[in-house]
Amino acid sequence: MYSIVAVCTGNICRSPMAEFALRRAFEAAGLAGHVRVDSAGVSDEELGNPVDPRAGELMRRAGLDASRHAAQVFDPVRFADRDLVLALDVVHWRRLRTLAPDEAAAAKVHLLREFDPAVAGEERSGLGIYDPWYGGPEDFETTYGMIAAAVPGVVRAVARELGTARDAAQDAAQDAGRA
Template sequence: MTVCTGNICRSPMAEVVLRDRLERAGLADRVVVDSSGISDEEDGNPVDRRAASVLREHGYEVPRHRAHRITPDELGQRDLLLAMTARHARWLRTQAPDEEAAARVRMYRSFDPAAPGLDDPAGAVADESDLDIEDPWYGDRRDFERTLEQVEAAADAIVEHVRGLLR
């Protein structure tokens, strides 16, 4: 599950990209990808029109989507929770039903080999917020393009991680 604030921009963009990559990897029938938000402010709304436009222009099919806030059941049931920002990751970890669920929270960009801080030999990131995917909602088209670039940059490594979990 990909997670952002309102579930109308970043997390649905990541959901669409991951579904596409998992399908290409032949794993679509073994993996469910969905998305949610930590807030209910956009509950029921579709993907932001700007996010949908950028996805379509890059060759992605944008399915029907209704934004929703992550539920306690979802927090406990998902094998991997991919947070768009450090704030989202902290919230997910504090809301997780147990330590095992909290340990399944990862920063989405922690899978991007070119992300800041990941070239450290120890593999440590000084501050998780260095891996934030900023909210494009407040910006212009270029901000949505940048979000898609960041989402795509981590997607293949996420697919490989999931492949490893399936073994």
């Protein structure tokens, strides 16, 4: 089973949006039985809390049910059983690489937007997804749009790694990521 964790600050906005969008995309690509996705935060300030109500509403409108989500903290021991660690912002990427016990673990850490072909080749500093928590509904929409744009690229990369890349799976993942 290929294992992915999406990581943001408190695990109540960005990383749950990424987790649930990725799950749906892997289901649509026929890879749900081969890929496990969860999420966590680098901070314990929201530990156990549900998804932010604004993120929850946006996900409901997108057909994603995060009602049972409870924020958790990224524990460095998780590097051992994760194949891909997706940081939602540059500060998370840095923190996760600092937490990595060795270079092999650090190499698993990527920014989610590295998988968005529209920003391929941009400097790492420009690939973060800002925290919508401080804004309004439009900030959550923008954030979700950035996440959704990267989801098909993650699915394609994982499918290639699993040796199951097919045009149908890629098309399904693209459609699911846009939803």
